[in-house]
Amino acid sequence: MWPYPKVIAHRGGGTLSPENTLAAMQxxxxxxxxxxxxxxxxxxxxxxxxxxxxxxGRTIHGIGSVAATTAADLAIMDAxxxxxxxxxxxxxxxxxxxxxxxxxxxxxMNVEIKPVPGFEEExxxxxxxxxxxxxxxxxxxxxxxxxxxxSFEFPALMAAKHAAPNIPRGFLMNEVTPEWRAQMxxxxxxxxxxxxxxxxxxxxxxxxxxxxxxxxxxxxxxxRAKEILSWGVDAFCTDRLDLxxxxx
Numbered sequence: 296m297w298p299y300p301k302v303i304a305h306r307g308g309g310t311l312s313p314e315n316t317l318a319a320m321q322x323x324x325x326x327x328x329x330x331x332x333x334x335x336x337x338x339x340x341x342x343x344x345x346x347x348x349x350x351x352g353r354t355i356h357g358i359g360s361v362a363a364t365t366a367a368d369l370a371i372m373d374a375x376x377x378x379x380x381x382x383x384x385x386x387x388x389x390x391x392x393x394x395x396x397x398x399x400x401x402x403x404m405n406v407e408i409k410p411v412p413g414f415e416e417e418x419x420x421x422x423x424x425x426x427x428x429x430x431x432x433x434x435x436x437x438x439x440x441x442x443x444x445x446s447f448e449f450p451a452l453m454a455a456k457h458a459a460p461n462i463p464r465g466f467l468m469n470e471v472t473p474e475w476r477a478q479m480x481x482x483x484x485x486x487x488x489x490x491x492x493x494x495x496x497x498x499x500x501x502x503x504x505x506x507x508x509x510x511x512x513x514x515x516x517x518x519r520a521k522e523i524l525s526w527g528v529d530a531f532c533t534d535r536l537d538l539x540x541x542x543x
Contacts, residue, residue, distance in 0.1 A: 297486065297508035297529035298438040300330035300403055302520075302543050305513050306347065307331050309534035313378035314354065315345035318385045320396055326536040329402055332445075332512075334409040335390050335422050342366035343390035343422050349411045353377065355387070362411040390422065394429050394442075404442040405510075405532070407467070408451045419446070419454030427459035435461040445488050445510075452482050465510060471498050479507060486510055491523055491531065499526040517543070 304326070307319025311326070315333050323331050334347045344366055351359045355372050364372075366389060375385025390406075397404050406426065410418035426442060433440050445465040446452045452464050465486035466479055470493040479487060486508030494511060502509045511531040514520045517539055520531060533539045 296506070297510075299405075299443060299508075299530060300541070301524075301530045302328070302539060302541050303330040303332050303403075303405055303530060303532040304328040304536055304541075305332055305532040305534045307333055309536045311536055313375040313382050313385055315347060315388075316374050316382075316385045317388050317393065317396055318375060318382055320393060320400075320402065323536065324400055324402060327541040328536065329541065330405070331397065331402055332405040332407060332532045333393065334407045335418075336361055336409045336411055337414055337418050337421060338366040338369055339363055340365045341417070341421055343418075343425055344369055345388050345390060345393055347409060360411070362414065390425065391429065394426070398429075403439065405465070406442045406444050408444055408446040408448065408455060410446075410448055410451050415448045415450040416454040419448070419451035420458045423455035423457075423459035423462060426462050430462070438463065443486065445486075449478060449482070452484070456482060465508065469493065471502070475502075476505065479505075486529075488512065491519065491528075494523065494526070494528070496526045499523070499528055503527045514539070 304323035306314035308322030312319040312322035335343045336346050346361050351357050354377050369387040374387045375382025408422050443463050444455050445467050447467040464484045465488045466484045467488045469490045488510040491511035491514050508529050511528050514531040515535040
C-alpha cells in the first residue's frame with residue numbers, strides 16, 4: 296500500500312536550488328511538486344534542523360559540525376551561497392519551520408531522519424516527538440496528510456516508532472539485504488526505500504508481494520523512472536524536476 300504521491304522532489308528542489316532550504320521547498324512547489332524529501336538532524340542543543348552532511352564544508356562554508364553548533368548559530372549560517380549567487384543568504388531552516396511551510400502549501404513530506412553518528416536514538420526520538428506534536432490535529436488514519444519517516448539507521452527508526460507510533464515509517468537500504476523482512480517487521484514499517492541502481496525486478500516483486508510500499512532514490516531520467524515503475528515500484532524521488540514532472 297502506498298497512499299502517497301508517486302514523484303517526490305529530492306531535498307526540496309533537486310538540482311535547481313540549494314538543498315534542504317526553504318528556497319528548495321519553494322522551488323519544488325514552483326515546479327508543481329506537492330511532495331518533497333528532506334534530511335533532518337539535531338543541532339548541539341537538540342533542535343531538529345534540515346541538513347544532510349554532519350560536517351560543514353559542502354553546503355555550509357567553513358570548518359565545524361552540526362552537532363557542535365547551536366540551532367541559533369546554524370540559523371544565521373549561509374546555506375545558499377555554495378549553490379549560486381542568487382541564493383546568497385539562504386539560511387539553515389529548522390524542521391519546525393519547514394513543516395509549517397509544507398503544511399501551509401499542501402506539500403507532503405518524506406522526512407529522512409539523518410542522525411549525526413552516535414546520536415541515532417536521540418535523533419529518532421526527538422524528531423518523532425516533534426512531528427507528533429506538529430501533526431496532532433491530523434487523524435492517524437489520514438495517511439496522505441501525515442509525513443513518512445525514513446532512515447538508514449535502524450536504531451533511529453526504532454526510537455521514532457516508540458516516540459510516535461502513529462507516524463508511518465519506511466526503512467532505507469542502499470541494497471536490499473536478506474534480513475529485510477525481519478527488519479521491516481520489527482520496525483512495523485510500511486515501506487522499503489532503496490537505491491534504484493541495485494534493485495532488480497525480482498526483488499521488487501518480492502517486496503510488493505509481501506505487502507510493502509516500495510520507494511526508490513534518486514531517479515534522474517524519465518527512461519529509468521518508467522522502467523522501475525513497470526517493476527511495481529510505487530514512487531521515487533528525483534533531482535531533475537526539469538526532466539521528470541510531478542505528474543509523470
